[in-house]
Amino acid sequence: MGQSSLPQIKSRGELVIATDPTYPPFEYMEKEKMVGFDVDIGNEIGKDLGLKVRWVGLEWAGVLGSLESGKCDLAMAGVTITEERKKHGYIFSRPYMLSGQEIVRRKGDNRINGPKDLIDKVVSVQQETTGQYAVQKLGVPKDRLLRFDQVQDGLMNVRNGKSDATVGDLPTIKAILQKGYPELEMVGEPFVKESLGIVVWKNNADLDGLINRSLALMMVDGRYAAAYKKWFKEPLTTSIVAELENRKGQGSPVKEIPLENFAKIERAPNMGGSAFTFRWDLVREALPQMLKGALLTIELTLLSLIFGIPSGLIFALMRISKAKPLKAIATVYVEIIRGTPLLMQIYVIYFVLPAVGLELSAMVSGILALSLNAAAYISEIFRAGIESIDSGQMEAARSLGMTYGQAMQNVILPQTVRRVLPPMTNEAVALLKDSSLVSVVALAELMRVGKEIATNGGSPTTVYVTVAAIYLAMTLPLTWLVRRLEDQWQPISRPRDGARTFKKVKA
């Protein structure tokens, strides 16, 4: 998709707005409909420009990145105006909402009464938000800073006792606590004052000028006040309006453009194509961090295989066993794991188990979830492998006086291992890729690192291409290595009719 510019937006007749609809009262889903303060304001901007508005719900990590790629024209997601983001090429409108970073603790937890008390505590935040930056600035070290995709994950974590406090945007925290989390409370006034702005990519300064004009109009004609009252459940006071006017300079230095100018713009012919440049500087800057993420990915995969393969074998042996209870346990286990998404299993282990008193760190939860998942799939691979061995092999071994266990160990399993090598490789590769899902419990593996860099780096395309290359660099050698092993282990076989023997088969 091409980069958006006013003539193209005009010919499209549609304003595309990126957001993350897990953020009440700014934007959230209500009965499959996206609603909220931003949604009302954004729709009014569309009306002012004579455009339809299409809302695109993304994960927060993808919201800003969608602007650079031209997939969306502007972002409204309660985005805080920061100099860092401006530096990366984002243009902000004038502030359209006052915000600030608010601390949340468990009710009555008297150890936390202000920002200074956070320094020696475990704090969760939504990743790559100004909340995270504010907490980092306080001096909370990385290992006690748990970063999640969603605000709610942070709140859940405090409730579970996995962290002591969470920090987030005041309006959102307020809205969520009004509806749920009776065991949590806010700590005093926000300790960092912030302003929220509407975001466009740097090539769209004109659009920003129009937005500023539209916002200015809304603030005088009462539309802004109506939306404010509706979503923040309090009247818009003159002091808030004055403060917003005061902070006007916090937005990017773009002049208001009269709306009539937009009406006069000619429709552009469809240009097609895009001027994408691969940002080597960004790669150089981010590579060390990505490689660290890749290392964690490898660690997660290896540990999960180390636990998953033996347990998979045990489940497989239980499943083919004649003892009914063993068989039943293994069958139920495999069906449950195979029948539910891995992401849900990770959530259950990390967020739900604490509710029944089982407290696990993010790393242990991640490895546990991946191992349990891998064990189920691996047990099916082993089972199929064992069952594919001719029954005469077991009979011959038993007729020689071997016990069932001896026959399994010395006759059946050595043959099974050779046979299951290819599907086992598939499983290992799948596991390596699936390990990206544990990023939801705040583990900085490769995918997670990529997301973080893409959120603010300005060129998600560059970041994701690089991440993909690193994943390939990990999986391709694995497949290659196993193919080599397979060649060497090829069971010596003899065609029925010929006299030639094959010791090795060329791949």
Added chain:
Amino acid sequence: MKPVLTIRDLHKSFGKNEVLKGINLSVGEGEVIALIGASGSGKSTLLRCVNRLETPTSGSIEYQGQTISDVNINQMRREIGMVFQRFNLFPHLTAADNIALAPRKVLGSETAIARAAAIDLLKQVKLAEKADAFPGELSGGQQQRVAIARALGLKPKVMLFDEPTSALDPELVGEVLEVMRDLAQLGMTMIVATHEMGFAREVAKRVIFLDSGRILEEGSPDQVLGNPKEERTREFLSRVLNR
């Protein structure tokens, strides 16, 4: 002659299908018995019951006065070797390792001793030079000879042969029968399910004709093969011999 094996009123059913309908048989030490009969007459099932690869529905089997049961079966199988129609060699092990595996695991023999014994057994079946060949590198006849050597590895007192030459190309049958003949001459107690009437006539002391799960006729090879009393036996023999 002291019986080594005594089978009493042995029944075996698979679901509703009764395959053995009351077999009584006593096998003396050093005796070679040829078990003949059409496919499906129960020869295989009878041998598999003796080795307890199948659990009898009723009846009993005694080895040297001791009833064979699930409890002592691993012990009993050391005394009773079995050779299968389809060889069932372990494809991931060499010929010598195929033979040495059970002595090592079951009897606890040391690796070097088990290998030396395996080589001796390979000499006995005239395959000493194939000690390090894998089953896939051997002809069918060679594989079956290795399988016989493997069954002999635990020094059994009784050998069961389940149609040992049926899966072989005709030109390879002779070498396997020769090994079995040698074994009989050494005084091994053998029960051989077979379609090889020449072998039965020459080597067996007693021929048993199984028909639909019952022993219909038994006696010396001359009696049963040369002058059968039963009409069904005559029919079967004329079918087999005129093939």
